[in-house]
Amino acid sequence: MEHLINDRTANIEISGIRKFFNMVGGTEGMISLTIGQPDFPTPEHVKAAGIKAIHDDFTMYTHNAGMIELRKAAAEYYLKKYDIVYDPDSEVIITSGASEAIDIAFRTILDWDSEVILPGPVYPGYEPIIRLCGAKPIYADTTRNGFKMTVDVIKPYITNRTRCIVLPYPSNPTGVSLSEKELYEISELLRDKDIFILADEIYSEIVYERPHTSIAKFLKEKTIVINGLSKSHSMTGWRIGMLYTFNNIAKHIIKVHQYNVTCATSISQMAALEALTAGIDDALPMRAEYRKRRDYVYNRLTEMGFDVVKPEGAFYFFVKIPVSGIKSFDFALSLAHEAKVAVVPGSAFSSLGEGYFRLSFAYSMDTLEEGLNRIENYLMEVSK
Incomplete structure (x- = not known):
């Protein structure tokens, strides 16, 4: 068969x-x-919150987008850390890990024969989902630019089929990141183009030279931000991701999320609430x-x-x-x-x-x- x-x-x-x-x-x-x-x-206090959720029988479905208390905490997290305002009611979705967030974002925005520009080399989790959507990954060569996908690197790869540009910074596998100036220049390049940005910021708290800047600060209405607690709070197995985007996009992504997983696990959501509040740092x-x-x-x-x-x-x-x-x-x-x-x-x-x-x-x-x-x-x- x-x-x-x-x-x-x-x-x-x-x-x-x-x-x-x-x-x-x-x-x-x-x-x-x-x-x-x-x-x-x-962290022990995060584990304790998960254990308490089990003992309290908090084992039911939650809202498809996640508990409102957690979405409020996730929105507050991005406001405090990165100075971006998101409406927890309509612009934040709690997902089953950042991987699911990437999946539902691509499945929402990509059509057959769409093109997605990726920095090469790059984490291998994007290409298979892009291809499953019938779209085409386009690798922009960053090897001569310190592994950074800046405006000059991006420009030659944009076509009338380009639907999305992926900015996975800080980067897996290279560890490089983009400066605020470089991100602003990309936002200006794309401001008048019908192109989405998928900003995978899962390593946003693991930075060494300067605080993380999200491109959503400059172009929120076209950006889908992916984040989660796997790296920042060492919670890989808890499978909690966070998707942030403009409400006109989020209202469609939530449909794919609903039919994919219904909601993230309730027990992990309670642990995540503790992580984003008492454990914010x-x-x-x-x-x-x-x-x-x-x-x-x-x-x-x-x-x-x-x-x-x-x-x-x-x-x-x-x-x-x-x-x-x-x-x-x-x-x-x-x-x-x-x-x-x-x-x-x-x-x-x-x-x-x-x-x-x-x-x-x-x-x-x-x-x-x-x-x-x-x-x-x-x-x-x-x-x-």
Whole structure:
């Protein structure tokens, strides 16, 4: 019966990140620097709120868009953190993780043969959804621009089919972000064009050089903001995302969300309410620790002679492979077999990631130190 499977589904593949992790993750003695999973536990007070919700039998459906108390807290969060006003009644949707928010946004705005401009390299979770919608991903080459998708990079890729531009900053896999000036320039470029912006801001609280700025500050009426608590509050498994957008767009997205999941889990919503109120600054101590790790890894990588851009946010390095003529998958596989260190091949982040690998520093200092020692020894061996 496989021949009856929808062609668009049959032709997409499992994420290259997960594929490589599954391939080498079970090897004895392997140090994995692959997954973007914070190594901090969910804050105790947030867990307590979830446990209380269970004991209080708060296990029913909520409003499709999420509890109004949570939507108010989410709106207040964006006002306090990023100075943007959203109406909790009509412009905020609580989703089952940021991934669902991306899915329902694309399914709402994309038609057959629409084009979506993405920075390349980029997180691999966008392309499959775009293709499932019958639309076409267009990768803008950022490799010669410090991995930044600025106005000059975007312009050549805009056509009369362009429906959306994705701005995933701070970036997975590169860790770069866009300045307020760069975002404003993009907003001016798109102000008079019928093009949506999907701003994936899941790492907005994990920033090191300057506070995060959302492009919605300049062009709210065309921007769909994606955020969530997975990275900021180490709540990946709770599956709470937040979608913010202008009410004329949100009223259509909520229909797709309703028929997709009905509502986000009520227990996780109660934990999220605690995270966004009493825990509004829970990310700050985690951010401070990530900064220490970033600086340590950056110094080690540069001392080894790697060509790297210092991350401004998130918790990844996108590292140029120093060995010429080797594919990123082959390099990562060799590193895993010979040094027992797992990283993600750059090709997992589109063809523009070829020649690089991604290293996550969302791990303890001990793990990072041992992993980098092994990488250094591996390089010394292959250079003989």
